[in-house]
Amino acid sequence: MSEIHQLSLTQVRDLLSRGEITASEAVGACLGQIEATEPKISALLSVQGEQARNQAASLDASGPDPGKPLWGVPIVVKDAICAKHAPTTCASRILENFVPFYDAFAVARLREAGAIILAKSNMDEFAMGSSTENSAYGPTANPWDLARVPGGSSGGSAASVAARQCFGALGTDTGGSIRQPASFCGVVGLKPTYGRVSRFGLVAYGSSLDQIGPMARTPLDCAALLSVIAGHDPADSTSAREAVPDYEACVAARSERADLRGLRLGLPREFWGEGVDAEVRDACRAAVDAAVKLGADVVEVSLPHTSYAVATYYIVAMAEASSNLARFDGVRYGYRDPSATELIDLYEKSRGAGFGDEVKRRIVLGTYVLSAGYYDAYYRKAAQVRALLRRDFLTAFERCDVLCGPAAPFTAFGLMEKKDDPLQMYLSDIFTISLNLAGLPGLSLPVGLGRDSRLPVGLQLFGPAFGEEVILGTAQVLSQALAPLPMPRGLSA
Amino acid sequence: MKITPARVAEVARLARLTFTAEELERFAAQIGDILAYMDTLNSVDTAGIEPLYSPSGLAGVTREDVARQVNTRTETLANAPQTDGEFFIVPRIV
Numbered sequence: 001m002s003e004i005h006q007l008s009l010t011q012v013r014d015l016l017s018r019g020e021i022t023a024s025e026a027v028g029a030c031l032g033q034i035e036a037t038e039p040k041i042s043a044l045l046s047v048q049g050e051q052a053r054n055q056a057a058s059l060d061a062s063g064p065d066p067g068k069p070l071w072g073v074p075i076v077v078k079d080a081i082c083a084k085h086a087p088t089t090c091a092s093r094i095l096e097n098f099v100p101f102y103d104a105f106a107v108a109r110l111r112e113a114g115a116i117i118l119a120k121s122n123m124d125e126f127a128m129g130s131s132t133e134n135s136a137y138g139p140t141a142n143p144w145d146l147a148r149v150p151g152g153s154s155g156g157s158a159a160s161v162a163a164r165q166c167f168g169a170l171g172t173d174t175g176g177s178i179r180q181p182a183s184f185c186g187v188v189g190l191k192p193t194y195g196r197v198s199r200f201g202l203v204a205y206g207s208s209l210d211q212i213g214p215m216a217r218t219p220l221d222c223a224a225l226l227s228v229i230a231g232h233d234p235a236d237s238t239s240a241r242e243a244v245p246d247y248e249a250c251v252a253a254r255s256e257r258a259d260l261r262g263l264r265l266g267l268p269r270e271f272w273g274e275g276v277d278a279e280v281r282d283a284c285r286a287a288v289d290a291a292v293k294l295g296a297d298v299v300e301v302s303l304p305h306t307s308y309a310v311a312t313y314y315i316v317a318m319a320e321a322s323s324n325l326a327r328f329d330g331v332r333y334g335y336r337d338p339s340a341t342e343l344i345d346l347y348e349k350s351r352g353a354g355f356g357d358e359v360k361r362r363i364v365l366g367t368y369v370l371s372a373g374y375y376d377a378y379y380r381k382a383a384q385v386r387a388l389l390r391r392d393f394l395t396a397f398e399r400c401d402v403l404c405g406p407a408a409p410f411t412a413f414g415l416m417e418k419k420d421d422p423l424q425m426y427l428s429d430i431f432t433i434s435l436n437l438a439g440l441p442g443l444s445l446p447v448g449l450g451r452d453s454r455l456p457v458g459l460q461l462f463g464p465a466f467g468e469e470v471i472l473g474t475a476q477v478l479s480q481a482l483a484p485l486p487m488p489r490g491l492s493a
Numbered sequence: 494m495k496i497t498p499a500r501v502a503e504v505a506r507l508a509r510l511t512f513t514a515e516e517l518e519r520f521a522a523q524i525g526d527i528l529a530y531m532d533t534l535n536s537v538d539t540a541g542i543e544p545l546y547s548p549s550g551l552a553g554v555t556r557e558d559v560a561r562q563v564n565t566r567t568e569t570l571a572n573a574p575q576t577d578g579e580f581f582i583v584p585r586i587v
Binding site for chain 2: 102305332342344347348363367368380384423
């Protein structure tokens with residue numbers, strides 16, 4: 001079967017479970033697609049081809065296992081997440097040769113479920129960026145237009161899924177890093193509720209903001225991945241004890257119903273006004289109209305502190321990052337400058353040479369806002385505004401079930417276009433960022449191509465805490481009513 | 494807020510980072526712009542608002558005080574830039 005790589009995750013999973021295709025065929029199809037598309041998009045930092053083939057052969061030898069919900073399914077993992085015996089570089093020079101001896105909880109769960117880890121994907125260095133241009137190993141190109149960014153920081157994962165190199169991927173989202181690249185690449189990406197998925201084995205950037213989440217071509221596929229990776233982990237002290245529903249069954253049931261009757265869809269006015277390109281607003285509005293045709297009611301709401309979200313996020317994230325990245329000191333792992341003769345010199349030279357510009361900028365800003373005399377004015381103040389932002393969401397959810405708005409003000413921008421203006425880059429995160437501050441779940445769903453750019457537009461759906469079922473179910477029903485996107489045209493360029 | 498290259502260098506020292514003179518100039522300008530943007534938070538009334546440092550609501554999560562062997566010495570030293578097989582080796586401290 002030559003079009004295996006075109007199938008969705010749940011489709012290929014079903015064929016594998018019935019023995020209609022083998023795990024080796026699934027891996028072979030993905031590796032073939034990787035070979036065909038990597039020269040164009042450079043989505044991956046390392047490919048574990050031999051390991052994947054061996055694992056597939058071993059799975060095929062014992063046959064499909066109904067107890068393993070992802071038996072034989074090839075998955076890509078963002079390079080910020082530890083996978084045993086494969087490099088985990090975080091797209092940084094400082095971890096160029098780092099090979100972890102343990103799996104992240106989410107990766108261990110995928111393996112237990114029979115999934116095959118295929119490759120590690122490109123990203124902005126230490127997840128700091130919105131375009132994947134901050135990778136120390138070169139940028140990734142958007143499969144829709146090779147002169148444009150895939151978004152970031154999970155740009156490699158998004159591009160890999162869009163290019164059909166894999167059936168699903170893990171990304172990470174600290175300020176929108178799953179949802180924005182999903183939107184730019186025309187795939188589905190979910191950031192779970194804070195604490196829903198363990199952060200054990202995820203190289204930390206902003207510990208109160210980070211979450212690992214699934215990226216795939218349909219909401220149902222994301223639900224299948226989330227069911228496997230979600231759950232309490234004693235190794236992560238911020239891990240939630242909430243029971244894990246059968247997300248896939250919930251979404252499948254809603255999909256059967258095929259309507260959105262009874263759903264109150266909230267549109268925050270701050271997300272639908274000025275500052276959004278017309279083509280984005282129109283594509284998102286058309287999706288909302290489709291939801292109304294399916295029976296949803298629209299409610300106008302407000303998230304009044306939205307304009308403060310970017311400043312709040314960057315203070316909190318940079319402060320936490322400056323603390324988290326202190327561990328990269330050339331002592332126990334990572335790059336060590338060979339010319340240093342004394343310990344402080346070792347730290348300064350290794351970190352100076354190993355970190356890229358954006359990382360250094362954020363460490364310096366984070367150190368500044370935490371330093372004596374500035375802590376209250378910046379970090380504590382930001383934490384207070386954070387409380388207000390969370391309260392805005394909780395208030396809005398009193399009047400609606402799901403909130404929606406565009407994932408980004410625009411479609412994918414050109415490579416190098418925003419690279420020299422960090423503040424401009426930060427401001428483009430305006431629609432995704434407050435969700436991480438509030439700790440709530442959200443996804444981006446592709447709703448069509450922009451009228452002018454002919455590039456994918458993503459609509460975000462936000463839910464209350466542990467409301468992943470509602471947003472995934474709504475997204476699946478809505479996606480069935482919208483025309484599917486064509487194949488990314490950059491791949492045939 | 495005007496940040497001087499000298500101030501960036503002071504903060505960099507706290508973070509154990511070094512910059513070239515050119516980087517200090519460039520970063521001072523960019524960091525100054527970013528900090529000025531962050532000053533917009535001063536217009537938010539946060540009187541009486543408890544700071545929210547984490548959305549998890551969990552605090553003081555503990556486990557049984559029982560020793561467990563999770564990693565071996567070999568594994569732990571596997572990525573070390575310099576080791577004698579027993580310890581991580583660093584330049585002289587004193």
